[in-house]
Amino acid sequence: MRWxxxxxxxxxxxxxxxxxxxxxxFTPHYAPKYxxxxxxxxxxxxxxxxxxxxxxxxxxxxxQRVYLLEDGQSAPEGEVAVNIxxxxxSCLSSSHIAMLDAVGAADRVVxxxxxxxxSNSTVRSRAVxxxxxxxxxxxxxxxxxxDVILLYGLYGEQSSMTTxxxxxxxxxxxxxxxxxxTPLGKAEWIVALSALCGLESEGREYFAALETxxxxxxxxVANTSSRPKVMLNTPYRDTWFMPxxxxxxxxxxxxxxxxxxxxxxxxxxxxxxxxxxALILASKADIWLNVGQVESLSQLKRENPKFATVPAxxxxxxxxxxxxxxxxGGSDFWESGAVxxxxxLRDMIQMLHHSATTExxxxxxxxx
Numbered sequence: 188m189r190w191x192x193x194x195x196x197x198x199x200x201x202x203x204x205x206x207x208x209x210x211x212x213f214t215p216h217y218a219p220k221y222x223x224x225x226x227x228x229x230x231x232x233x234x235x236x237x238x239x240x241x242x243x244x245x246x247x248x249x250x251q252r253v254y255l256l257e258d259g260q261s262a263p264e265g266e267v268a269v270n271i272x273x274x275x276x277s278c279l280s281s282s283h284i285a286m287l288d289a290v291g292a293a294d295r296v297v298x299x300x301x302x303x304x305x306s307n308s309t310v311r312s313r314a315v316x317x318x319x320x321x322x323x324x325x326x327x328x329x330x331x332x333x334d335v336i337l338l339y340g341l342y343g344e345q346s347s348m349t350t351x352x353x354x355x356x357x358x359x360x361x362x363x364x365x366x367x368x369t370p371l372g373k374a375e376w377i378v379a380l381s382a383l384c385g386l387e388s389e390g391r392e393y394f395a396a397l398e399t400x401x402x403x404x405x406x407x408v409a410n411t412s413s414r415p416k417v418m419l420n421t422p423y424r425d426t427w428f429m430p431x432x433x434x435x436x437x438x439x440x441x442x443x444x445x446x447x448x449x450x451x452x453x454x455x456x457x458x459x460x461x462x463x464x465a466l467i468l469a470s471k472a473d474i475w476l477n478v479g480q481v482e483s484l485s486q487l488k489r490e491n492p493k494f495a496t497v498p499a500x501x502x503x504x505x506x507x508x509x510x511x512x513x514x515x516g517g518s519d520f521w522e523s524g525a526v527x528x529x530x531x532l533r534d535m536i537q538m539l540h541h542s543a544t545t546e547x548x549x550x551x552x553x554x555x
Contacts, residue, residue: 240363275333286525315330370435400529413444416448418468420477428459430457474499483554484505510552
């Protein structure tokens, strides 16, 4: 399931061919305040260009330029171009759906990867399933009349997929929201997707309001003297991954006035640790978050009896981001949470500094 893949991806810090900088001068159109992975410029002919930078986890620099063409405009030969406003969009990630929905464009989604796991009822009732990664259903993508497809890359360019899309005449854009290390950096991609839909003013307005709400909450706990220590995750296939201090999850903890239990990991990716080391860390934590597929304290203890003595388990301060889960196992935390960063932060503040209950939380629930 794609939302499980998201969990693993967010534990790390993480187009056509790579292009060298040319001598053409661009004028900034939208310079993000938080995102490190996109910008919008205009060229000397007045054409908007969405520039995507390093949208996946790779040491090799990568850039994709996408011309957003309005009436009467054309792109230079060989460049990726999308006529805007795009009306029929296929998405490989649920977060793309949430961003389109935020600006009133959910009804433009015609194809989805993992359709049955999507929380958005409008999209689930209208779109078609287009498959996963290397097993994309190109017939469905083409049959849906896709104007542009939003790709989701893990570790590098997906050349076999993009070659086929090019043959079909379907433009594609790598969306790197998942690689962002901060909640506002991730959410700022709303502006990029809204520009694609010809709704850029709506996207800017949505993000500006979100930014204000988020930073107001962040400031409310900035000077707190109590900074609870937070443990994260459970073993995945016998390996316990601890995120980098530069990760999305740790940024949320810090912004909520908490202290990450494993600041030693200053790398660009998650670090595997032993169960013994994890138990030592957990024994020093006040609260334990994001415990995978676990739905109760008894289940957590069954997975490993040693968990029963962990202070957060004894005190009942164990929370999971699975409150909003679909009947098929899809997670709205990984979907609409991308555009509701302030609500996610509010949940985090409640759990860290107040006597939070499942009823008072939106995305999280307390394990019983």
